[in-house]
Amino acid sequence: MSNSNPAYQLLASQLQDGGFDIENIKTKLKQQHIETPSWGYGNSGTRFRVFPWPGAARTTKEKLADAAMVHQLTGVAPSVALHIPWDKVEDWDDLKKYAAAIGIKIGAINPNVFQDEVYKFGSICHADPAVRKRAIVHILECVEIMKITGSRDLSLWFADGTNYAGQDSIRGRKHRMQEALAEIYHALPPNTRMLIEYKFFEPAFYHTDLADWGIAYAAALKLGPQAQVLVDTGHHAPGTNIEHIVAILLDEGRLGGFHFNNRKYADDDLIVGSVNPYELFLIFNELVAAAVSKEKVPSNCAKNVAYMIDQSHNIEPKIEAMVQSVINCQVALAKALLVNRAKLAERQAAGDVLGAHRELNAAYETDVRPLLAQVREEMGLPSDPIAALQARRYEEKIAQERGSASAEGGGFPGA
Amino acid sequence: MSNSNPAYQLLASQLQDGGFDIENIKTKLKQQHIETPSWGYGNSGTRFRVFPWPGAARTTKEKLADAAMVHQLTGVAPSVALHIPWDKVEDWDDLKKYAAAIGIKIGAINPNVFQDEVYKFGSICHADPAVRKRAIVHILECVEIMKITGSRDLSLWFADGTNYAGQDSIRGRKHRMQEALAEIYHALPPNTRMLIEYKFFEPAFYHTDLADWGIAYAAALKLGPQAQVLVDTGHHAPGTNIEHIVAILLDEGRLGGFHFNNRKYADDDLIVGSVNPYELFLIFNELVAAAVSKEKVPSNCAKNVAYMIDQSHNIEPKIEAMVQSVINCQVALAKALLVNRAKLAERQAAGDVLGAHRELNAAYETDVRPLLAQVREEMGLPSDPIAALQARRYEEKIAQERGSASAEGGGFPGA
Amino acid sequence: MSNSNPAYQLLASQLQDGGFDIENIKTKLKQQHIETPSWGYGNSGTRFRVFPWPGAARTTKEKLADAAMVHQLTGVAPSVALHIPWDKVEDWDDLKKYAAAIGIKIGAINPNVFQDEVYKFGSICHADPAVRKRAIVHILECVEIMKITGSRDLSLWFADGTNYAGQDSIRGRKHRMQEALAEIYHALPPNTRMLIEYKFFEPAFYHTDLADWGIAYAAALKLGPQAQVLVDTGHHAPGTNIEHIVAILLDEGRLGGFHFNNRKYADDDLIVGSVNPYELFLIFNELVAAAVSKEKVPSNCAKNVAYMIDQSHNIEPKIEAMVQSVINCQVALAKALLVNRAKLAERQAAGDVLGAHRELNAAYETDVRPLLAQVREEMGLPSDPIAALQARRYEEKIAQERGSASAEGGGFPGA
């Protein structure tokens, strides 16, 4: 392993002087695992327009191929989440073999109970038991798929909600939801988890049945230990302190995972860390803090958090956007690992408001690009994944192969 | 004219006791004019799903027919805004005759410079002069259509903006926008207006070139008196006091019109007055106050405000939703007309904070449904437009005629 | 009992035609109970300025006298919440006798753990165990006061939080909080409750230890059934659907009570119902719905909700503002009682989005002022409490008696 980069050498010597174990930090960076979503490789857009992207994946295998490319370039994106029925295939064994062959695993399974005609007024919260049953049956089918694919996580997002006050009974819908979740929960295989995602609004505009972490948490508590909360970083009210929620859920042993993305306004679904990189750092800081904490955090929780990307690349090249997203998560983790936790705790205990804040920020202000380049080199990867992507002309190649008329693969309306 | 309704009689006598001229109030209610949008009769949806509505209009004539039905039922919706190219027809004379035959006029013309492939990074703010030219040419074509249709208002909304910091030069885009608007402005026929709409965000998520009323106002000032600002009630940051903006623009003589709808979160595009009816009342209160004010408000402005609905009925029956929208605007205007302005001014001058607030709210708390029923009867209209719509089974009829496969008419992706 | 008011007679006959039991509705309105806060009668202000109000109460007895006046005028404000140490007296028996003599009861006890010098960085979450101990001791003293005053509710608000990322350990503070709450909980007498209030932000600006209902709920769950959540209507992120939270907490049996006020921006602490009266109606609608629901709502919860006002009257006459607040709560309850729940449920079951919405709004649009006037007359009260207040010249009298130099009674800085 060479570490001939002078910037890295300087950083390494500074860290060593600061008492950090640089090898341990690099090991943790090499073990990072970011799951990319199959639907991030197909077309997507806003309600106003889906701009088809030349090269957008048309089939599940093409999505897997794109995900594999992201993993080849970054080394830390070894799995891909599937969306059913968008990614449903006839021959699952064939798909698994294909995935293995290209060096990728199948990750979380995401049912879709928001696009069928019958789901106009909701799925598992719908007033009509027949609609609820249909949604449950679909999700149970996804549980079966989990068994085949070896997926650990059933990732549940419901578009359920209402658009007008009075449209339906809020508590009535809550009861229907809990009943449906219980039926699904009981079908979960051992060692798997149900991740319950919440969302502030959209597509429902008066109330969303699972509107905040508290509702998801209360539901999970009643279901049992395999039920966990999924934090989508774009699903909060303006001003919400997301790292606080992360800390709470970690401490309660109920943080199941993330859907990473970034937003300035609503659920903008931009590249994670692109709008507010400091916030992403603070989220990773809570995760690292919990992992090394002496204060009890239910240990399986901290270890098992699923780090997944869920974005909507409307105007960006899709592979490049995904590689950038993975890099942004690496930067945030790297900085979080550079926090001197002993000194931070000392400043906190002393009531040194700004001293503690500065101790945290010393890590944030550090340029970790040389460190990550070194980590990549040690992993046998290109030190600059974006440059490598461009050098390989992968996006040009798939554009030629797949063509820009490939709108059908998206799953989203208009895609 | 009968006024046998005891509730109306009671209200009329109370108003008379309070010094109100009830005939004048009714006259103003009869003169109210709410323009409905052609695109409100086709399918629309969210980025997640467009639920096709059985009966959704497939052609421009069908949209006009639906708008005519709303006018037949309410008597105050005599015009319909068109969206080009969605509503472009071969034979405009034929369309005008058809409109006249069914008792409706063509209102504002709305160009579309956000759905063509080339507009991925903007239209009149695009870095490429060829794209800007194309957008300008399209808008100039719309100006030609205005001449044929006799439309007074060119209603401009631009989806232009960026998704990532650094993506483009904010000031560079501003200069391109002003240049393009100037070219369009000079093509306007006399006695017509350019309405410049602003929007906080969406579909752009980092910056929107026309993000707030101030930017639209600054642009309009440079263009000239025919350039006015259009207030879409859903296009503001959380907490924004919209009636304040309305008052400012009225006072500056630059309030061109409204796109009415309502929102709780983002640009939810729900039925106007359904989320916050008090806010709608306060907006109409400023409009009525300006109309009767002794303080100088540039008079053509107050008189010429265009009241237009712009909503997205994703789960509601479209005609019913439009009728309800018109009714909600009637309720808000009726209440605003019941404010005792002399007493209000007296309480304000006295520094009587709560007395003034109560004087305003006395109008808001009044049940104006009997008054509106009376107005409708005097206009020879059904006193309950919703009941009349249901009695006529219009929505059932068009569902049968047009069928639920009629997705193509929407114009929106997936529709 | 006369009901000579023609407006009331008309309304009563309409309601009777609609199948409503008007006597039952009036009974519920007569049983309404709104608790006013002692601190609402002293001076308060913003961080920029406290404008002293001539007549502001200087002593606990003066605050009780003012509260008694509000009750005399409205008939539904029979109790007053106390704030310790602001309202601490030497002779509690004397205070109880005084209260009884003027027809008022002592309600919730509110400890103050945010104004002492030592609480600069928090109280029960403070890093220093001595500070936490001091806060606990103060709250335990309040529990003792509850025993003397016969108060049912210990109402806890903590200003605890941090201003800068890294300032303190979020999870460390959470553990300290839970430990302290447990110690306090164990000291609660039977048949009393601990109400845990949450707040989005202010005075802490990075994170607030009890930031949302989920955190308060999770804490309450661990404590036991006497721990309940208190919803202050001004303590949420922009756009939050408060009635949804109310419905969830009712359904979970953990809604302990309200601190009523209204806000447009932050924790503005304006008069309840003055910014968004429709929202207040929707909150009461959930409460009424839960009370009459066939779906199980833990019954003690629905019955025992404490309705308390917590506002900051910075520029308004304080007694008038309080009377207006009580009236606004009456209006909201009256309208919620006029919802035809059978028809509403029918429309909801039918998936009639706008029909259901209209059914709810039919109640909201009703002018309930005649009904409330009738209720007041039947209770032997002035039909217009504001007019009665003005006629009695109570505010003028206390201004003369107490003088405008009476700033010391407020408890807030500058007051």
Next chain:
Amino acid sequence: MSNSNPAYQLLASQLQDGGFDIENIKTKLKQQHIETPSWGYGNSGTRFRVFPWPGAARTTKEKLADAAMVHQLTGVAPSVALHIPWDKVEDWDDLKKYAAAIGIKIGAINPNVFQDEVYKFGSICHADPAVRKRAIVHILECVEIMKITGSRDLSLWFADGTNYAGQDSIRGRKHRMQEALAEIYHALPPNTRMLIEYKFFEPAFYHTDLADWGIAYAAALKLGPQAQVLVDTGHHAPGTNIEHIVAILLDEGRLGGFHFNNRKYADDDLIVGSVNPYELFLIFNELVAAAVSKEKVPSNCAKNVAYMIDQSHNIEPKIEAMVQSVINCQVALAKALLVNRAKLAERQAAGDVLGAHRELNAAYETDVRPLLAQVREEMGLPSDPIAALQARRYEEKIAQERGSASAEGGGFPGA
């Protein structure tokens, strides 16, 4: 000049390779000018509590002494803004001499028209002409003080607004405001400026007369070229893109200056750059871009922007907080100067969304601490101003001298 720091040497060589003129960058950093506010050295707090700070300045001279210390440590804070009447002195010549002796200048003059009893309902927008007159007279007195102190900027913030709909006429208040501003404008000496500050809300909670940049801009346009808009970074609605407003105002030649601070929720008045450092970088990026732009930006505007801090240090040591604020502005400017504008423009022109974004972010990710240390050394200043402050024990010394009972100097209620 030594530049023995290896981190700086590495950065310098990297920048040189990248085509940057490092000497020019350092020159610009040495010329940076951040004005600190006199009121930042006295006590301040929230409406709940002002925690007195031992050492808080009690007199104008003490405030100047503190500001001089900040300048001694940082070298880029040579002026201090005054607040009248808080900082009013008998002998202005004496104060000027004192300031000169300690190496500091007097900067902007800030009138106070929000704390007198008469301003309860506003100052220059008040319904009573006598109150307006009083406010104008006070501000004209401040104009006289400007002449004595040689201040260039009259910095105007008005707390004017209303708390309840209907409380006063929005347009009536607008007219009064414009009239008053015109009277003040005409009294301005040549070569001075009136900076008009806007604020979203607080202390007014229904409407603020100067609520957004558009209102301030429209007022400034009518007054003339000496009237400019002041951007307080904490005075916007949630989600507002502040750098967009900065770009617009620069482009219109109306950006007068900044009140720097940072916020997560409302006008939190935290240390600038502490909540969202990326946003501060983006603001400085627009300023640097405008300064070097070939597109016409009215040049006096870009050159004359006043960079002022306006924060409320409630729990932090005040001198340390101010030094940290200055450092954060240095970091933001340094990073903005490292943007490769030619490459950025090239990526923008090419429609390379993520390439352009990365080009911008390459500057942001750079660790500029070594560069700033070098700049400080070259200026003969301590390379770490915070460490130097602590070494000098200045805060300990003033705590002893001034004592913690020194609450009277704050100017804020409770202070």
